[in-house]
Amino acid sequence: MKHVLPALYALLLLSGCEATTTVGYSPYLEPIPGSITYGGQPRTRLTKAPVGSIVPHQFIDQYGRRVYETYVIEPDRSLRLVNRRYRDFPLFDDD
Template sequence: MKHALLAVLFALSACASAGDPQPLPGSLTYGEKVIRSPYRPGTVVKNTFLGDFGYRVFETYVVQRDGTLKLTSQSTGPDFLWQ
């Protein structure tokens, strides 16, 4: 049952990521926040945080010409290692 639930969650997350990734609570740009980066345009910035159901969310941003961050990719994974 637990594995079936995980399979459904991964399938739903794949469907939701068909377009541009959307900021989640915990994302650097969630809630229309505008963050200015001190890095040069084109620099890749990575962000990781703990999302819903104990999953780790991995995000990648790219610094734009005006210094703002654009969310370019987002993925989730377990926050623990199976042994």
């Protein structure tokens, strides 16, 4: 009995975890198909948004996972990809 309770607590804690994978910030984070900057910078420039603004973007990748990306507007009005997260189990998605 003394080994069962810690195992149950661990199971409960792990069951509450969200099934996501975070890539996080990396200077070498490359765009993937579906990213705003995949194939180059977009043709339209974000002229009204202040430099340093955050631009969120979400899409479904070729594996069916929901992808959340974060971009930052650079001084030359280009977009820099700074963060990417994956939602691995779309069946349990809130949306």
